Structure formats: C-alpha cells, structure tokens
Amino acid sequence: xNVVADTLVGTLGIATPLLFATLGGVVSExxxxxxxxxxxxxxxxxxxxxxxxxxxxxxLVGVGVGLLAAGAVALAHGILATRTRADHVVTGVALNxxxxxxxxxxxxxxxxxxxxxxxxxxxxxxxxxxxxxxGLSPLTWLSxxxxxxxxxxxxxxxAGLRLRAVGENPRCAESLGVSAARVRLLSxxxxxxxxxxxxxxxxxxxxxxxKHMAGGRGYLALACVVIGKWRPRWAAxxxxxxxxxxxxxxxxxxxxxxxxxxxxxLPYVITLVxxxxxxxxxxxxxxxxxxxx
Amino acid sequence: MSAGVGQLSDGVxxxxxxxxxxxxxxxxxxxxxxxxxxxxxxxxxxxxxxxxNGAGKTTLLRVVSGFYRPDGGEVLVDGxxxxxxxxxxxxxxxxxxxxxxxxxxxxxxxxxxVVLGREPGSGPLLDLRAAEAEVRACAERFGLDVDPRARxxxxxxxxxxxxELLKVLVRGARFLLLDEPTGxxxxxxxxxxxxxxxxxxxxxxxxxxxxxxxxxxxxVSQRATVLRHGVVTGEREIAASDERELARLMxxxxxxxxxxxxxxxxxxxxxxxxxxxLSVAGRGERPAVDDVSLSVRAGxxxxxxxxxxxxxxxxxxxxxxxxxxxxxxxxxxxxxxDGDGIRARRAAGLGYVxxxxxxxxxxxxxxxxxxLVLCAxxxxxxxxxxxxxxxxxxxxxxxxxxxxxxxPPDPDALCGALSGGNQQKVLVARELRGAPRxxxxxxxxxxxxxxxxxxxxxxxxxxxxxGGGVLLVSTDLVELLEHCDRILVMFAGGIAGEVRPxxxxxxxxxLLMSGGGSAAVxxxxx
Numbered sequence: 001x002n003v004v005a006d007t008l009v010g011t012l013g014i015a016t017p018l019l020f021a022t023l024g025g026v027v028s029e030x031x032x033x034x035x036x037x038x039x040x041x042x043x044x045x046x047x048x049x050x051x052x053x054x055x056x057x058x059x060l061v062g063v064g065v066g067l068l069a070a071g072a073v074a075l076a077h078g079i080l081a082t083r084t085r086a087d088h089v090v091t092g093v094a095l096n097x098x099x100x101x102x103x104x105x106x107x108x109x110x111x112x113x114x115x116x117x118x119x120x121x122x123x124x125x126x127x128x129x130x131x132x133x134x135g136l137s138p139l140t141w142l143s144x145x146x147x148x149x150x151x152x153x154x155x156x157x158x159a160g161l162r163l164r165a166v167g168e169n170p171r172c173a174e175s176l177g178v179s180a181a182r183v184r185l186l187s188x189x190x191x192x193x194x195x196x197x198x199x200x201x202x203x204x205x206x207x208x209x210x211k212h213m214a215g216g217r218g219y220l221a222l223a224c225v226v227i228g229k230w231r232p233r234w235a236a237x238x239x240x241x242x243x244x245x246x247x248x249x250x251x252x253x254x255x256x257x258x259x260x261x262x263x264x265x266l267p268y269v270i271t272l273v274x275x276x277x278x279x280x281x282x283x284x285x286x287x288x289x290x291x292x293x
Numbered sequence: 294m295s296a297g298v299g300q301l302s303d304g305v306x307x308x309x310x311x312x313x314x315x316x317x318x319x320x321x322x323x324x325x326x327x328x329x330x331x332x333x334x335x336x337x338x339x340x341x342x343x344x345x346n347g348a349g350k351t352t353l354l355r356v357v358s359g360f361y362r363p364d365g366g367e368v369l370v371d372g373x374x375x376x377x378x379x380x381x382x383x384x385x386x387x388x389x390x391x392x393x394x395x396x397x398x399x400x401x402x403x404x405x406x407v408v409l410g411r412e413p414g415s416g417p418l419l420d421l422r423a424a425e426a427e428v429r430a431c432a433e434r435f436g437l438d439v440d441p442r443a444r445x446x447x448x449x450x451x452x453x454x455x456x457e458l459l460k461v462l463v464r465g466a467r468f469l470l471l472d473e474p475t476g477x478x479x480x481x482x483x484x485x486x487x488x489x490x491x492x493x494x495x496x497x498x499x500x501x502x503x504x505x506x507x508x509x510x511x512x513v514s515q516r517a518t519v520l521r522h523g524v525v526t527g528e529r530e531i532a533a534s535d536e537r538e539l540a541r542l543m544x545x546x547x548x549x550x551x552x553x554x555x556x557x558x559x560x561x562x563x564x565x566x567x568x569x570x571l572s573v574a575g576r577g578e579r580p581a582v583d584d585v586s587l588s589v590r591a592g593x594x595x596x597x598x599x600x601x602x603x604x605x606x607x608x609x610x611x612x613x614x615x616x617x618x619x620x621x622x623x624x625x626x627x628x629x630x631d632g633d634g635i636r637a638r639r640a641a642g643l644g645y646v647x648x649x650x651x652x653x654x655x656x657x658x659x660x661x662x663x664x665l666v667l668c669a670x671x672x673x674x675x676x677x678x679x680x681x682x683x684x685x686x687x688x689x690x691x692x693x694x695x696x697x698x699x700x701p702p703d704p705d706a707l708c709g710a711l712s713g714g715n716q717q718k719v720l721v722a723r724e725l726r727g728a729p730r731x732x733x734x735x736x737x738x739x740x741x742x743x744x745x746x747x748x749x750x751x752x753x754x755x756x757x758x759x760g761g762g763v764l765l766v767s768t769d770l771v772e773l774l775e776h777c778d779r780i781l782v783m784f785a786g787g788i789a790g791e792v793r794p795x796x797x798x799x800x801x802x803x804l805l806m807s808g809g810g811s812a813a814v815x816x817x818x819x
Contacts (some may be wrong), residue, residue, distance in 0.1 A: 004547040158412040158419045165398055175360070176410030176460070177381030225731050286400070 007247045015243035016041060017214075019196030019223030022239040023150045024191035026232045029225055030154060031187035032167040032287040033081045036092025037073070039218025040099035041192045045070035047103045049116045050209030051110065059127055059204070066200040073099055073135040074192020078185040085291040096218065104211050115208030120226050122154020125207050139201040146194065146208055164185050167285035170292055180292050184261040195221075223271040230284060241265050265280070310371055311335035311499055312357060312388060312468045318365030319352055319523075322558055326352045328368065328523045334468060334499040339490060341510040341531075342503045344520035344543055345742035346714045350503045353520070354470045359383030360389040367631060381410075389461030390470040393503075393740075395453050404428045406445050406682065407459050433465045435489060447553065450477045450601045458489070468499045475509060478550045479600050480803040487513045505742060507536045507773070519543055544743055561591040564624075565642075565762040566612070566731040571621030573604070579606035580619065583786035589762035594753060596777030597766045600806050603804065604786035605766045606648055609733045612764070613645040615653075616639045626730055639668065644729030646720055648736050648766075650713070654720045657709030661699065662690025664708050667725045673726075673781025687724070697722040698748065714745035720750055732756050735766045750776050770799050786807045 021038045045066040052058075052065025073095065080091045093190035111117050131138055154160040162183050165173040169282060170180035192221070198217070203209050220242065228235025246264060313333030313491045319326050325350045334340045342350050357368055359377035370386050375400045377383050383390075397406055401765045403593045404424040413427065414420035424527040439448075445456055453532035454474065461469055471490070475483045490500050490513055494495035502514055510517050511531060519527045519542040527542040551629045566589040582604045597605045611622050614635035623630045625641040647653035655664050666675040666686050675685050690704025691748040699711070708716055717737065724732060734753065737744040753763050753776065767773050773780050774794045782805035790805045 055795075155417055156421070157417045158414060159417060161401075161405055161409060161412060161419055165401065165405075168400050169396065173397055173409065175380045175390075175396050177379070177384055178410045278667040286398075 003251055006249050007026065007244070007284065009135060009242065010250060012136055012144075013142035013180055013238050014144045014246050015218050016137065016140045016201045017198035018221055018224065018239040018243055019236055020146065020201070021195045021218055021230060022136065022224040022235045023143075024193075024195035024198075025221050025225040026150065026228070026235050027154075027163070028191035029155055029230055029286055029288060030162045030167045031184045032170065032285055033078070033188050034092065035077075035188070035191060036089055036222060037095040037218070038092075038191075038195050039096040039214045039216070040072045040073050040077075040092075040223050041094075041195035042199040042202065042218050043099050043103055044073040044215035045196030046198075046203040046213045048050060048196075048198040049203040050120075051106070053120060053203070055123070057124070059124060062203070064199050065195045066203065070186040070192045070196025070199055071189055072140045072192075074183075074189045074195075077192070078188030081188060082181040082184045082292060088289045088291075100212065103179070103209070103213075107209070107211065116212070117208045120207040125260045130205055137204065139197060139204070143201075144199065145244050147233060147236045150194075154232060157282060159183075159186075164187035164285075167287055170287055170290075183287070184292070185257060200282055223267045226271050226284075227267075227274050231272075232238065240268075243244050264282065295641070297793060299332070299356045309331070311338075311369075313369040314353070314357060314363070314366060315369055315374075316366035317363050317368075318358060319356060319361060320364050322390055324572050326354055326523050326587040327356070330525050331521070332518055333369070334501050334526065336467065336497045336499050337494050338516065339494050339500045339502060339514040339516035340454055341517040342501055342520065342639050342718070343505065343517055343539060344534070345512060346745065347712050347742075348520040348543070348741065349373065349523040350520055352629075353473055354390060354472055354501065354503060357383065357468075358388050358470055387467030388467060388470065388675070389464055389466035391457045391461060391472065391474055392478070393472040393474075395457050397445050397453055397456060399418070399444070401445060402441065403439055403443050403445055403456050403459075404441040405465055407431075407441075407731065411464070422756055424555050427463060428459060431459055434460075435462055435664075437462075437489070442563075447668070449483045451479070454478065454482075454486070462617070466498060469493060469500070470501045470503075473505070473740075474501045475504065475506065477601055479768075479806050480770060480799050481807065483509070507539055510539065511536070518638070519546055520734075540743070547789040562592055564762065565591050565626055567624040568608075569622045571608065571623065572610060572619045572775050573607045573617050574615060575604075575607075579703055580786055582611060584787075585783075586621075587764075587788065589764050591762055592757045593755070593778045594757055594763040594765055594776055596773035597764065598770060598773050598780050598802055598806060599766075599768070599783035601768050601790075603783040603806070605783050606735055608765055608783070609645075609784075610647075613647075613733050614641065615645075615647075626776050639727065640670075641728030642761075643729075644724035644727055644732040646717075646724055646732065646734040648739075650716050650803070651722050653710065655716060656707045658706055658707060660690070660705045661711070662695065665689055665704075665722055665726065667723070670727060679763070692734060693722045693726065699754075714741045717741055717745065719748060721749055725752055725756065727761075729756065730761045732761065732763045733766075734763060738767075738769075738772060770802055773802075774799070782806055 021042055025035050025038050048064030048069030049062040053062030058149065075094055077091065080086050081088055107113055107117060114266045133141060154164060162173060162178050166183040174181050203211050219290065221239065224242065225239040226234045227238040311333050315331055317330040326461050332353060337549060342353065346352050352361065356363055359380040360380050361393035367379055369375065404421065406426045410425040411421040412419050425441040432439050437459060439452060439455050439459060445453060473660055474486060478486065483561050494500055504510060514531055517529050517531060517534065517539060518525060519539060521543060542585050550775065568585060571582055571585045572580050585608060598604045607616060611618050624644055625638060628641040630638055630641065638722060652656055656667065666689060669675050674691065675682055687704065693699065694702045699715050699718050708719060721737065730752065736750050741749065753765065756763055765777060780792050780802065782792065782802055784806060785808065791809065792802060
C-alpha cells in the first residue's frame with residue numbers, strides 16, 4: 001500500500017518539471033519553432049530560482065528571477081529563430097551548451113564553487129514544506145492545471161488559432177495580417193516561461209542549484225512532444241507515463257535490480273518507434289523548423 | 294514608354310474611383326520585373342491582366358495587395374497615392390487576393406481558415422460557433438457550397454478555391470484579385486466562378502483576373518491590360534478586340550498557332566504501354582487507382598482527364614514506378630515489369646515528367662547540365678568508372694540549352710533559378726534525350742506561357758512521330774482536346790469513359806469527370 005502511494009507521489013514529483021517542459025515544447029513547436037532549447041530554459045529557470053531565493057531570502061523572488069532568467073533565454077532563442085535563418089536544431093543545442101556553461105560560470109563567480117549553490121536556509125526549506133498542498137508542491141498542482149489550460153489556449157483562443165496557423169503556413173497567416181515573426185517570438189517566450197516553472201521546481205525540490213541540474217529533461221520533454229504527436233494532452237500523458245515508469249523503477253530498483261539505464265532509455269526508444277511511423281503516423285506542424293523568409 | 298502612357302491616358306475605367314498603380318517599377322535584385330506600369334480597375338469592372346510567364350502579372354497583383362513594396366511609382370486608391378506597408382493595409386482598404394497556389398492551412402477547418410486574423414469572440418477567446426455562422430452566412434449569400442466545419446485538407450480543389458474566395462468575401466472586398474483562378478477547375482467550376490465574378494462586379498466590386506487563357510478573357514471581362522516583360526504593351530476594350538490582337542500584344546509578334554496534325558494511328562499499331570487492372574492504395578479505405586486498364590499505341594498521345602485528385606497522378610506515379618502497386622501489371626514494349634523498379638522501367642524506355650517539376654523532377658540546387666545527366670543511361674557516357682566525364686556533360690548541357698531554347702542559355706545555371714517554363718524545358722529535354730518509347734507527362738504545361746507550351750507540345754508530338762507514345766495527364770480540357778488522339782476520363786480512381794477529341798465536347802467530358810453521364814460513354818464508344 002505504502003509502495004503504491006509512494007509511487008504515485010513520486011510520479012507527480014518527477015512529472016512536474018517534465019510536464020512544464022513538455023507543454024512549453026508543444027507551444028513552441030506548434031508555432032513552428034523546433035525547440036531543443038528546453039533544457040536551457042530549465043537550467044536558467046532553476047539557476048534563477050536558486051540565485052534569487054538565496055539573494056533575497058524569499059521564495060517568491062526566486063520564482064520571479066527564475067521566470068525572468070528562463071524568459072530571457074527564450075527571448076534570445078526566439079529572436080534567433082524569427083529574425084535569422086539559423087537552423088532551429090543547431091541554435092537549440094548551442095543554447096543548451098551555452099546556458100549550461102553560463103550557470104557553472106555564475107556558480108563560480110557568485111558562490112565560489114563549481115558544483116552547486118549553497119543550500120537554502122532552514123527557514124526557506126520550512127516555508128517550502130509549509131507551502132505543500134496535500135503533500136505536493138503548488139508547482140506540481142500548477143503543472144497539472146497547465147495541461148487543460150494549454151489545450152484550451154491552443155484550440156479555443158484567438159492567439160491559439162494564430163499560433164497553429166503560423167506553425168502550419170506562416171505565409172498564409174501573414175497574408176491575413178498576422179505577423180508570423182511576432183507570433184513565433186511570443187510562442188517561444190511563452191514556452192520559456194512555462195518551462196522555466198519546471199526549472200524553478202527543480203531548484204525548490206532540492207533547495208539549491210547544482211550544475212547540469214536539468215539532467216536531460218529538456219530532451220526527454222521533446223521526446224514526449226513527438227510521442228504525443230504535438231498534441232498537448234497526449235504529450236502530457238507521455239510525460240506522466242514516463243514519470244510513472246521512473247517512479248516505479250525507483251521503487252523496484254533495490255528489489256528487482258533493474259539497471260537504471262533501462263527505464264531511462266525507454267522514452268527515446270519509443271520516440272524512435274513513433275518517428276519511424278510503425279505506430280500510427282506522427283505528423284509534425286507543416287512549417288516546423290522552416291525559417292521565415 | 295511614353296507612347297504607352299499616352300495611349301493609356303485615353304483608356305477606359307480611369308476615373309478617380311478604384312484601385313490602380315502609376316509608374317510602378319519593381320525590381321528583384323538586378324532584374325526589373327515591372328517597369329513604369331500603369332494599371333487600374335474601377336468598381337464594378339472586370340479587368341483581365343494578361344501576359345506570358347514572367348511578364349509581371351503576379352508581381353503586379355502582389356504589389357497592390359501589399360505583399361511587395363514598389364521600387365518606384367505609387368499605388369493609387371480612389372485616386373490618392375497610398376503606401377501599403379503589408380497585406381494588412383491592403384485588406385483594410387478592401388483589397389483581397391486569391392492566390393494561384395492557395396494560401397490555406399489544410400490542418401484547420403474552413404471556418405478557422407476564413408476568420409484567421411479577424412477572429413470573432415470576446416477577449417482572448419475564440420468563438421468558433423460565431424465564426425462558423427459568419428462563414429455559413431457569407432457562403433449562402435454568394436451561393437458558395439462549403440461546410441464551415443470541414444477540414445480544408447479534406448476538400449477538393451474546387452472547394453478549396455471557394456474557401457479562398459470566402460476569405461476575401463467575408464472581409465468585404467471592394468477589389469478582388471484572382472491569380473490564374475481557373476487552372477485547376479473543371480468546366481462547371483469555371484462557369485460558377487465567372488458567375489460569381491459577374492455578380493460581384495454587379496454589386497460594385499472591381500475584379501482583376503490574371504489568366505493566360507484568352508477565351509476566359511472574352512468570357513468575363515470588359516477590359517484587358519497586356520503585360521510583356523514588365524511593360525504594359527496595350528490596353529483594350531474587349532468588345533473592340535480579338536484573340537489574335539491580344540496574343541500579338543502578349544508575345545510581340547504574330548503567333549504561329551499551327552493546326553494540330555492528328556496522327557494517323559492505325560488501330561493495329563503496336564502497343565508501347567499496356568496497363569492491366571492496376572490498383573494503387575489510397576489514403577483511406579478507398580484505393581487511389583481502382584482496377585484501371587489502358588494502353589498507349591505507338592504514335593499516340595493518350596490524354597487522361599479528370600478533376601484533380603481523381604487518381605490520375607497516382608496512376609502515372611504507379612506506372613512510372615515511384616508509387617507502389619497493389620495489384621495489376623505494367624508492360625512497356627515487350628517487357629512485363631512485375632515488381633521491377635524505376636531503373637528497369639527507364640531501361641525499358643519509360644520517360645516521366647512529374648507534376649511537381651521542381652520538387653519531383655529536378656534538383657533545384659544542381660545546374661542545368663547536372664540535372665540533364667542525373668539519371669542518364671550509362672551507355673551515353675557521362676560517367677566512367679564512377680567519375681563524371683566533364684566534357685560530355687558540358688556538351689550535353691550546351692546542346693540541350695540550344696535545342697530546347699532554355700533561357701538564360703547557360704548550362705551552368707542552377708535549375709532553381711530558372712523560371713517555371715524553362716525548368717520544364719530542361720525536364721522535358723532530359724526525358725527526351727533518353728529517347729523514350731513511352732513518355733508519362735503530368736500537367737507538363739501548367740503555368741507555362743504560349744511559347745513554352747507550344748514547345749512542350751511539339752516535343753510530345755515528336756515522340757509519337759518517332760514511334761513512341763505519350764500518356765498525358767492534364768486538368769486543362771482544352772489542352773487535351775487539342776493534343777490527344779484519345780482521352781480517358783478518370784473519376785474516383787476508375788476510368789469513367791473514353792472519348793475521341795473530334796467526337797466530344799468539353800461539357801460531355803465535364804460530365805464524365807464529375808461521375809455523371811454514363812450515356813456519354815456509350816455514345817463515344819459506339
């Protein structure tokens with residue numbers, strides 16, 4: 001019984017950053033911007049959250065700085081993706097390497113360490129504990145609420161229609177007076193803010209920032225986007241599904257001695273299978289990765 | 294130029310009301326596409342804008358619809374010089390354009406496509422029901438049959454064009470710009486479109502019709518402006534002009550429109566292509582090609598008519614080997630090609646001019662000469678032990694460029710940089726150089742001007758004269774009627790009938806194309 005409860009709580013905890021990044025990925029990709037930069041948004045969000053919290057002694061400031069940092073990285077990414085003809089894949093990966101290195105450099109200059117920031121003070125850790133609702137971080141609840149929000153925003157709002165239109169055929173959108181560049185830029189920044197929340201969660205979960213903290217979740221989120229065929233609800237389901245497998249593996253690991261690599265490998269194997277077209281056809285947005293002329 | 298301007302100032306429809314350009318110049322790089330062009334359309338008037346490929350017709354439309362900024366001259370709206378900073382500005386003054394290649398989003402519904410950019414709803418929310426109601430009301434008002442909830446990608450070409458029209462109509466266009474609107478329509482669709490154009494004009498809308506089919510000019514417009522090489526060469530009232538005069542203005546010389554020589558194909562001539570009970574898988578349950586049998590005899594051009602999407606392209610692709618066959622067989626000459634690939638087919642004497650010439654037919658980033666030798670028979674000596682024989686490739690390029698009048702006459706030009714007509718010349722040349730016994734051609738003259746069209750048709754005929762056969766898919770019935778010895782009409786993946794051009798009419802074929810008129814089949818076969 002305890003194992004089941006632990007697995008479920010564990011699932012939602014593991015799912016939180018992945019969910020945010022996945023939803024961010026959907027928003028970005030549906031507007032036509034391939035987003036390999038999710039990892040960098042997570043890192044920036046986590047670092048900003050830790051640094052802001054430590055500097056101001058306030059969790060709220062931490063959230064604000066985390067969002068600001070992730071938003072700034074996404075803004076840079078968005079400008080590259082809309083104002084230049086730069087390849088989306090290359091810019092995304094480059095941004096990941098850059099931000100990863102930048103957070104380490106900042107760790108050195110701010111805290112004089114290469115590994116991780118100091119831990120939050122006991123008061124802050126207590127406050128984090130006190131903020132939990134039904135044993136889960138408010139951010140976890142927010143990540144769950146964000147699923148229907150993104151679904152509705154894409155399908156039932158004016159901005160959502162324009163975003164989808166630009167992802168399919170930016171020239172058509174332009175001809176109707178919709179600025180494709182602005183829509184894509186806003187989409188990427190929105191993706192940055194959503195994903196940034198995932199980064200904030202990572203820092204708050206541990207109570208500090210440590211290097212490489214995103215740990216490949218950005219890439220995993222992109223796999224979820226593909227497996228979910230670019231639809232927010234299925235992508236979110238994929239994210240939760242992988243989180244569940246991971247939580248299960250954590251529970252069983254000691255008993256069954258499953259090598260950790262197996263569950264970690266699984267998402268990418270499934271992604272390959274989906275992309276190969278064996279299980280139904282995944283049809284990405286028609287203008288995905290195509291620079292604006 | 295001054296003479297042209299003088300002539301124009303006497304022109305018709307030159308009131309202060311309306312949409313126009315004065316002294317318009319547009320350059321792309323070093324090429325001047327439009328040179329001091331004057332043009333106008335008044336409310337309630339239908340003006341035909343005609344000219345060869347590359348004459349600048351589409352560019353002119355794109356300037357007045359805000360897509361391009363002029364490099365010189367000005368856009369006039371109701372007599373006032375107006376700067377259009379983008380399509381949004383043009384839309385605001387009531388200019389709507391229906392593009393030749395539809396600007397639609399297949400993934401979205403009709404209603405979503407139509408309201409995009411001016412969505413109904415309060416705050417950030419999109420009121421889809423209101424959008425559908427608006428689209429439905431507009432469609433009913435203009436008698437356009439469209440389901441607002443349908444996904445655009447599921448619609449046929451005619452319906453997609455209706456969606457394009459609706460996009461313009463719901464925005465209350467004062468001026469409607471139609472860029473080659475009839476190319477993909479069956480005859481009934483053309484009639485419907487022209488009825489709508491006449492109605493809009495009667496309601497005070499100014500319509501510009503870009504076309505290269507002169508018959509259409511006379512069917513619907515009151516005035517024609519002719520462009521050649523970016524210069525207006527004439528402006529005529531339709532009632533006081535004729536096709537010959539307009540054609541001369543378009544190409545700058547009298548056109549040698551020689552009559553077709555119907556080939557004397559003996560009924561017992563050898564069959565160069567035989568297709569037996571061919572079926573090809575479709576996207577859904579229904580096969581794209583359903584149990585089709587046909588043959589092409591030596592010396593014959595066999596046409597395939599049909600509303601686009603009736604399976605004719607899939608049929609051609611299956612015969613050419615690029616699309617898998619579900620069942621049936623293909624024979625080229627004496628060779629039965631069961632399970633053989635494209636290479637075997639080419640070796641047996643098959644040439645193929647695909648519908649999308651730049652995408653499927655040529656490599657845009659390679660030069661003309663490189664494209665010409667891409668798939669050449671090894672015996673033609675362009676390669677030796679895997680190495681390119683430069684001199685042979687270069688001489689091939691020079692020969693083809695001269696023989697086929699490719700412009701610019703530069704075998705080292707990148708194919709992607711050529712105009713559509715010249716790309717087609719290169720593609721057709723490549724297929725012909727292999728001396729095919731059978732040539733499959735899909736829409737080989739789509740978007741080409743008089744001269745390029747004529748050149749392509751002559752080449753097709755030359756294959757027949759050399760003892761080969763041609764299978765020609767076209768949605769242009771006039772083309773088929775003029776150049777084919779027999780026409781097969783496809784409907785929903787099957788052959789709906791076979792007709793002979795001298796014993797049938799466009800209407801009879803149109804009926805077969807729409808799945809009706811089995812009587813006509815009986816007649817033509819009898």
